[in-house]
């Protein structure tokens with residue numbers, strides 16, 4: 001068993017969390033399996049209707065009595081904080097706040113509901129701000145991660161955040177898939193890892209088979225950092241790039257964001273058609289970690305393998321260097 005400040009504070013067996021990926025990239029099944037296996041499963045609530053969030057939470061609660069989390073992208077969903085806290089998640093997971101948002105008030109509400117607050121950052125000064133506002137855990141997310149990302153690579157941002165908020169547990173995110181990654185994160189001073197792309201390529205993830213297969217097929221070098229997804233959706237995402245697969249749709253619109261903003265309707269129709277005719281050509285958010293993912297597995301197996309491999313590396317390989 002790997003015991004860290006994160007496992008102790010959140011009362012989970014393993015220092016592994018599945019990312020609260022919004023827009024329908026998590027399911028209650030996925031979250032319940034991760035938590036029941038001893039990790040922390042997190043529902044991605046952003047851009048989902050309230051009844052779907054409720055379904056995911058109740059499915060996860062059917063599968064496990066262990067802690068779960070629910071995630072909100074604060075810049076887009078601050079009006080949903082009360083709705084989410086009413087589910088009394090053990091962990092209220094947040095990310096991507098605007099500078100003008102009052103984190104202290106939001107985090108205090110979560111604490112009043114008995115939730116721990118876990119906030120994701122891509123810069124050390126944002127970690128300091130979140131801790132000053134009362135965050136209990138910080139996720140330091142590096143640029144190789146999937147979805148929306150910042151500018152700094154994982155090794156650097158994790159060290160920067162660990163140094164900046166020494167008294168608070170830190171999870172490392174961006175690029176992690178296996179036990180070697182977890183062992184490395186612990187060596188960097190983190191208290192565990194949070195994984196997105198790896199959990200998309202699981203049996204329980206509610207995304208299309210073509211998406212999962214594209215992750216398995218990717219060598220990581222075919223992901224790109226772009227703002228195309230936000231030009232397309234029309235969302236004003238503060239401070240973020242997005243990392244996604246370089247598909248036909250992405251190639252066609254890259255460098256033409258102003259036109260994309262003007263022709264959104266046409267682009268939506270094109271995307272819908274592509275997704276029906278050849279899903280491989282559509283829009284698939286994933287990190288460079290796709291280059292380390294070789295098969296689609298049950299989520300519980302992912303959790304168990306990461307922890308077992310990390311333990312083996314810490315016990316057998318690392319001591320040989322001393």
Ligand SMILES: Cc1cc2nc3c(=O)[nH]c(=O)nc-3n(C[C@H](O)[C@H](O)[C@H](O)COP(=O)(O)O)c2cc1C
Nearest residue numbers: 019021022095145146147174175195196197287289
């Ligand atoms: C499809 C997708 C959707 C995501 N949605 C969210 C989200 O709604 N909220 C959030 O905090 N992070 C979100 N993330 C980012 C993850 O929290 C995490 O930082 C990232 O996946 C880590 O990198 P990895 O993919 O290499 O594991 C998303 C990531 C992906 C791939």
